[in-house]
Amino acid sequence: MSDSRNVWVFVEHDVGGDGSVIADVSLELLGKARELADRLGSEVHAVLCGSKVEGLAPTLIAQGADLVILAEHDELEAYRTLPYARVIVGLVEERKPYIVLFGASAVGRDLAPRVASALRTGLTADCTDLQIGDYESRKEGKVFKDLLLQIRPAFGGNLIATIVNPKGRPQMASVREGVMKKAAAEPTRRGRVERVTPRFEASDFALKVISRERRESTLRLKDSAVVVAGGAGVAGPEEFDLLRELAQVLAGEVGASRAAIDAGLIHHDHQIGQTGLTVRPRLYIAAGISGAIQHRAGMDESNKIIAINTDPDAPIFQIADYRIVGDLAEVVPMLVEALRDKAK
Amino acid sequence: MPYRSVVLIKQVPDTHNISGKVMTEEGTIDRGALPAIFNPDDLNALEMALALRDAEGGTVAVITMGPPAAAAILREALFRGADEAYLLSDKRFAGADTLATSYALAQAVRKLGEADLVFAGRQAIDGDTAQVGPQTAEKLGIPQITWAEAILGIDGSKITVRRSIDRGTETVECALPCLLTVVGSANEPRPASVRRRIEYKLASTSMEYKTLLAKWPDFGSEEALDAWLAERKLRIPVWSAADIGADEARLGLAGSPTQVYKVNFVVLEGAESKDVQPTREGIAGLVDELVREYIVG
Numbered sequence: 001m002s003d004s005r006n007v008w009v010f011v012e013h014d015v016g017g018d019g020s021v022i023a024d025v026s027l028e029l030l031g032k033a034r035e036l037a038d039r040l041g042s043e044v045h046a047v048l049c050g051s052k053v054e055g056l057a058p059t060l061i062a063q064g065a066d067l068v069i070l071a072e073h074d075e076l077e078a079y080r081t082l083p084y085a086r087v088i089v090g091l092v093e094e095r096k097p098y099i100v101l102f103g104a105s106a107v108g109r110d111l112a113p114r115v116a117s118a119l120r121t122g123l124t125a126d127c128t129d130l131q132i133g134d135y136e137s138r139k140e141g142k143v144f145k146d147l148l149l150q151i152r153p154a155f156g157g158n159l160i161a162t163i164v165n166p167k168g169r170p171q172m173a174s175v176r177e178g179v180m181k182k183a184a185a186e187p188t189r190r191g192r193v194e195r196v197t198p199r200f201e202a203s204d205f206a207l208k209v210i211s212r213e214r215r216e217s218t219l220r221l222k223d224s225a226v227v228v229a230g231g232a233g234v235a236g237p238e239e240f241d242l243l244r245e246l247a248q249v250l251a252g253e254v255g256a257s258r259a260a261i262d263a264g265l266i267h268h269d270h271q272i273g274q275t276g277l278t279v280r281p282r283l284y285i286a287a288g289i290s291g292a293i294q295h296r297a298g299m300d301e302s303n304k305i306i307a308i309n310t311d312p313d314a315p316i317f318q319i320a321d322y323r324i325v326g327d328l329a330e331v332v333p334m335l336v337e338a339l340r341d342k343a344k
Numbered sequence: 345m346p347y348r349s350v351v352l353i354k355q356v357p358d359t360h361n362i363s364g365k366v367m368t369e370e371g372t373i374d375r376g377a378l379p380a381i382f383n384p385d386d387l388n389a390l391e392m393a394l395a396l397r398d399a400e401g402g403t404v405a406v407i408t409m410g411p412p413a414a415a416a417i418l419r420e421a422l423f424r425g426a427d428e429a430y431l432l433s434d435k436r437f438a439g440a441d442t443l444a445t446s447y448a449l450a451q452a453v454r455k456l457g458e459a460d461l462v463f464a465g466r467q468a469i470d471g472d473t474a475q476v477g478p479q480t481a482e483k484l485g486i487p488q489i490t491w492a493e494a495i496l497g498i499d500g501s502k503i504t505v506r507r508s509i510d511r512g513t514e515t516v517e518c519a520l521p522c523l524l525t526v527v528g529s530a531n532e533p534r535p536a537s538v539r540r541r542i543e544y545k546l547a548s549t550s551m552e553y554k555t556l557l558a559k560w561p562d563f564g565s566e567e568a569l570d571a572w573l574a575e576r577k578l579r580i581p582v583w584s585a586a587d588i589g590a591d592e593a594r595l596g597l598a599g600s601p602t603q604v605y606k607v608n609f610v611v612l613e614g615a616e617s618k619d620v621q622p623t624r625e626g627i628a629g630l631v632d633e634l635v636r637e638y639i640v641g
Contacts, residue, residue: 081488117478117482122600123475123602125472135605149605155359159607160609161606166603206518207522208517209514209515210515211514212512215512262384262528268529269511283639322618331627334622334627
């Protein structure tokens with residue numbers, strides 16, 4: 001089979017109350033894959049692994065897939081690295097897609113590097129944008145047409161790098177949940193479903209999942225209309241409590257930059273930024289956050305941004321709608337008071 | 345029972361503390377101007393390996409790939425309790441992406457011999473990819489347990505680990521050997537011990553002999569210094585591409601499928617912003633405006 005220009009999306013799903021549901025990040029990736037495939041004049045294929053997941057196929061087609069490759073097996077019910085990697089690597093070797101996209105979730109970040117290594121191809125983690133474009137290699141005196149341009153912040157978020165993979169195939173990238181926007185579903189779209197039979201080796205079952213413990217906490221942060229986030233400028237747990245109080249008054253949620261997570265002020269589920277969540281609230285209050293691009297990548301599409309920082313040169317002020325140069329320990333209680341007064 | 349552990353560590357520029365001086369006028373980064381540190385998650389990986397050894401016996405070896413200066417974190421690992429340290433350094437390793445890096449590391453782990461456990465930090469702060477751990481496991485043909493939080497048990501043939509997943513944790517049981525990537529919240533890394541700091545102060549790679557000889561001319565020659573260090577088990581071996589039996593085409597820039605096409609220093613768009621005074625009146629005015637524009641309330 002000749003090399004295709006097809007764009008694949010690895011579909012993640014989760015067992016919900018009434019059966020399996022497709023992860024948001026996979027639906028978002030299908031929209032992006034559709035855009036890339038249209039540009040390449042090729043197809044979008046959704047790779048769906050699991051047990052009794054056939055029912056998810058129509059949704060994948062409605063969200064942009066031309067073909068759903070369905071790999072069902074009891075051993076694929078709960079995600080485990082090796083059986084999943086076995087299936088994906090086998091399919092890629094057989095069908096040679098041009099691009100394979102993964103969600104940069106706990107599953108995607110575990111699976112994609114394993115797969116890329118087995119295929120000896122490149123992988124770019126946590127992309128914030130994906131485009132199709134040409135790359136001129138001066139060293140080789142050659143233009144590579146229609147490559148996947150994999151754009152991501154680099155170097156602790158201080159630069160934006162465009163990464164290409166001129167010769168390795170497929171070109172692989174991961175994207176965080178919330179970074180790409182989900183396209184509107186088109187229930188009348190037509191697509192095919194093709195069933196494949198997974199084959200395993202005994203060594204694929206070296207790992208057993210004994211138990212899973214769920215903790216639901218970040219879902220609300222992602223969809224909250226108001227987010228109050230703290231960073232390196234938050235002096236300690238007491239100051240972080242001020243932010244919680246402000247969030248409560250605004251019926252919002254608290255988030256944090258990586259600095260606050262590293263300082264142990266809040267669980268890493270609350271991290272906003274390139275390696276955390278992407279949020280687009282109506283109001284984002286950044287308290288004591290300097291605004292490294294890595295953080296901004298997760299919040300700069302917020303409708304209104306209020307920044308509070310003692311450093312008048314903090315980069316966050318350059319994207320803020322309202323700049324408050326001052327100590328958050330003083331400013332935040334004033335905000336709480338003014339809001340409570342208004343509510344009376 | 346005793347286990348043989350290998351910990352993969354990395355020296356990284358301290359990207360969490362980037363100041364103006366680090367950015368050049370062309371908008372590139374002057375790596376030399378950034379302090380080089382022990383990658384934070386790798387300290388947690390080392391601690392997990394050391395704690396296991398302290399409980400069960402065995403040895404902990406650390407490996408890093410990097411320039412000669414990366415020997416600093418190998419010494420740091422020895423100060424904290426590692427038993428052996430190895431430096432992979434060769435210009436053929438330079439420019440490696442995660443695929444080429446994991447290939448070199450896997451070759452080095454193989455050269456060290458039978459490891460029961462390989463540990464790595466979840467991710468390095470200069471790239472944040474979290475790819476080298478899983479890719480090294482693949483190259484070694486062993487299972488991986490990413491985002492490990494704690495070892496719950498180990499019995500000679502299998503290990504039980506609690507790991508972090510999206511919105512929760514899971515407990516897994518895995519056959520040995522396997523590779524674990526360790527999250528920053530897993531443990532509190534022990535500090536360097538004063539005794540070990542004195543003991544391993546002179547631990548050196550051959551790449552550092554010139555500097556050492558300049559300080560201690562009494563040794564006379566590199567050979568004499570080498571023999572003296574070897575006798576005291578203070579010689580940190582340096583392995584080249586040839587030493588680890590690597591296929592050069594799979595190393596460094598040549599072995600890296602991904603290339604950096606371009607790098608942009610981010611120019612922020614000047615939003616139309618308003619200054620709000622940090623006073624009661626200023627804040628009250630802001631809240632009035634937010635309510636008026638239906639942003640709150």
